[in-house]
Amino acid sequence: MVNCPAVPVNSPPAIKAEVKQLSFYYGAAQALRGINLVIAGNQATALIGPSGCGKTTCLRCFNRMHDLYPGNRYDGQIVLYPERVNILDPSIDPLAVRMRIGMVFQKPNPFPKSLYENVAYGLRIRGVNQRSRLDDKVEQALREAALWNEVKDRLHEPAFHLSGGQQQRLCIARALATDPEFLLFDEPCSALDPTATARIEELLADLKQRITILIVTHNMQQAARVSDYTAFMYQGQLIEAGKTETIFTNPANKLTEDYVTGRFG
């Protein structure tokens, strides 16, 4: 298999994370096989591939979500920059990882609480209780998620009063409130209509100015629209990674070409 890094080491843009020989096992079943990938800082990287290829599994390694369930095992490393620590190391507390790397899920999953409490939750568990500070951060996060103008008069209404697209932007605001340096998106638009999808994509373009984005998507047009780099996965392996336009217009691998041209998947 060809494992070309998305970005050549030591060249701008800076590296945010480096996946080294990452394998992952659900019990006895191996889901990832020796992934090598470089994630560029303040850029959007898309993980594409057919269903069951391991892209979501790979994404969930970045914030150690697999630690929540018994029987899962990581092998290999994900080195987070600038400290160059291996976040998969058992000595690293998954909570510490999740404090820096946020996640937005496939289905909008707001807490059954008010809009305000949804956004404030990450701050509250980090010990922020001062009302004025919470107010500021909640407003800032909602503005960043392009939701403030729609909800500023009903911050204390239940989150499920929002539409699906608004709920997903609320989940993004919730993740942004704690100033993550890295955000993981797991097919964030798969439950949304085209208008809501377009708004989220605009948002991603804004966010990547200052946050590193890793996004799993089924939708190849979306990958082409939002990402700077694309990695194609197939059957638990990374087949090819590189600049998005290269992957879509001039892929090196036949499998990649077949997939991006819609011949399978």
Add this chain to the structure above:
Amino acid sequence: MPSSTSLKQPLSGASQKRLDLLVSLAGLLAMLVSMVVLLLLLAGLVVDGGPYLSWKFFTSYPSRFPEAAGILPAWVGTLLVMTVTAVAAIPLGIAAAVHLEEYAPKNWLTDLIEINMANLAGVPSIVYGLLALSLFVYQLRLGQSILTAGLTLALLILPIVVMTTREALRAVPQSIREAAFALGATKWQTIRHHALPAATGGILTGLILALSRAIGESAPLMTIGALSFIAFLPHEPWRPDFPFVSFEWLLDPFTVMPIQMFNWVSRPQEAFHMKAAGAGLVLMAMTLAMNGLAIYLRARHRKRIQW
């Protein structure tokens, strides 16, 4: 224009339709039979016991004379025993359920505990009475007291509390927990801030249904030696001097509503049977009130929580 032939049912269709009607009639009949039996029972209680429901009935002690007999010690006893039961069973049951559902590893041991829990919920209540007699009365020397009775009923409903709480926790979507974990919440924060609040409706319903089972129990309490004729009240739970609360009542003898009813029913005089019907009405009202509260809390919670 619809043609008449296309609307005509084939022959087998007609007989299928008749069967359909028959089955639905049979179902209706079965439902009516159970409803009518229940209504007759209730009507009987109201006719027999209704006229005796008076202020005096609630404020009088039992007596040899049916016209003077009341249920004061019985309802006070029921209230106090249920208080002990709730205080003992609720925190213990919820904590056990949280551990089993959220913390315990899923292995053969927890499977075994789960199966046993289901079995324990089905153990006849008198067996709990025997256990309590040897454990609380003879071993721990708590006496034939309100405390013993409350703890006995707590043991009886503990499996129900644990099972319904686990069920309610299991119904909380995993996506909510993952959202909390992804923000950096600890396991306890996730349980405390999200799983337990979201499960509150189900937990409350389970608790109240468990307590309404306990309120009607008489066999285990007779086994541990509840009095069936009692002409005094337990000690008051408060006192004028520091620390203002008193727990002397915990070790007092007691009776409860079902035992009072049993005592009256087993007497020869017809008038006492009427009194038993009156006490039965009060007990049913207590149970219905608790179930009503459960339904109300569940409905209110459903409105608040939505995924």
